Amino acid sequence: MFRRQRYSQHNRQLPSVAGLRPQITRKFLIEHIQSANWQRQGTTDTTAPDFRFGSNQDFWHTMIRARQAALNWVELRHFQIVDWFPRTPGLYHTHKAQEQRMLAEQYVNEENGILFYDPHGKGHMINGGIGSVRFKPIVIQGEDCWLCTATSDEICHSGVPLAIPNYLMRNIDLTKSDLHTVLGQVKFLPEFLEHHFYHMSSRIPQIYVLVDRIGKTNSGRRFSVEITPMVFFEGGNRMGLESSENVTYVRCRANSLDELDQAVNWLQWYTNRYNGEIITDFDQQRPLFADVPFSLQNIMDGKIDRYRLRSYHIEHADIICDKVEQIHTEVATMSTIKVDFGDGNIFHGDVVVAEKIKNSFNKADKASVPNDLKDSLKQLAVAVGRMSEALPKDLAKEAARDLETLTTEATSAKPRRQWWELSIEGLKKAAQNVEEIGAPVIKLASAIAAILSGLQ
Secondary structure (H helix, E strand, C coil): CCHHCCCCCCCHHCCEECCCCCCHHHHHHHHHHHHHHHHCCCCCCCCCEEEEEECCHHHHHHHCCCCCCCEEEEEEEEEEECCCCCCCCCCCHCCCHHHHHHHHHHHHEEEEEEEECCCCHHHHHHHHCCCEEECCCCCECEEEEEEEECCCCCCCHHHHEEEEEHHHHCCCCCCCEEEEEEEEEEEEEECCCCCCCCCCCCCCEEEEEEEEEEEEECCCCCCCEECCEEEEEEEECCCCCCCCCEEEEEHHHHHHCHHHHHHHHHHHHHHHCCCCCCCCCEEEECCCCCCCCCCCCHHHCCCCCHHHHHHCCCCHHHHHHHHHHHHHHHHHCCEEEEEEECCCEEEEEEEEEEHHHHHHHHHHHHHCHHHHHHHHHHHHHHHHHHHHHHHCCCHHHHHHHHHHHHHHHCCCCCCHHHHHHHHHHHHHHHHHHCCHHHHHHHCCCCCCCCHHHCCC
């Protein structure tokens, strides 16, 4: 079994390597590429029963061992929350994964008083369901949501997958180890080619809990949640490793950037030591290995190197690539809407961006403010909409938030100068990225600043 106590605060940073057999290589890469599926919209069986859980084991026992085909609303009591995600949610709690972790105990070595797994043991641990990844927010039902984990045992890869809307995420302090009660609805994702890979499928449905309410239960002393970043790399068989296809991983605390940076440095050093090339990464938020062939960013963007994937002799490699591209197109289509302001002023944008801009336009239109301010705010909303089409997604979202804040302050009874000034500066900064398209935004923002200054 997994023995947490053998890893001291010092040696949890030390990486080790697992040589993979061809079949395990194929399984590992398919599991990694399957991450694209988390962007899709899930469904809920509203006729399914509701449950309350106090541990990871209880949740997954209901999902897997009790063969409960569907859940509806669930409450998770006294769980820690991290913005990391299990690499293979639920796998850790299957019988096969438990057997793999037990087999790993046969490959324990000791060096300088420190116990650790050799490459064979590490391979069994990977099959035992360990591993953590981190994603950027995804859009669910028109709302930015963060893929997180609720865990009762201070380990990320054994926890329960969550999708937390941004408005709830703002109230969670990830630097602490607080306990929370979570209420949400279980969402089941469409399958990802399971019928093609049934022989290597864990038969665990891809699910997450879409969080509706979350509250801190206490701030008692807890250990930080442990994550397990890992990378797949090629090379090494000519440098002392048994296999040319290997995975190396480390353990560190989820709320420590210093430990994460050390982990990244160790993984890079370890790979370089064996003259290897990193093929997969684990962090889309801080993409320190962003240029690797199968980075999470590439997968989420629908960009899969077909030739590279075929080189691993993966059955149906082209079908996998087609599916990832299809998911990207599906998500892009669902997350883009048309907004018509009237008078021929139309723009297409991300759902979240478009809704904020549209709401800002409508708020200005209905506000009881001087006509020159009202007209300028409405024109600014139109200009920001056009500008957002030319901006990268992240900058477009920032611009939409700045417009929302500016409109809220400008139409309030007592506009707060520090807030509207900050929003105007943000809009001007975004406009500088797109030159001519951004020029009307700069002009209108300056005019609004002059009007608001005059009113005060």
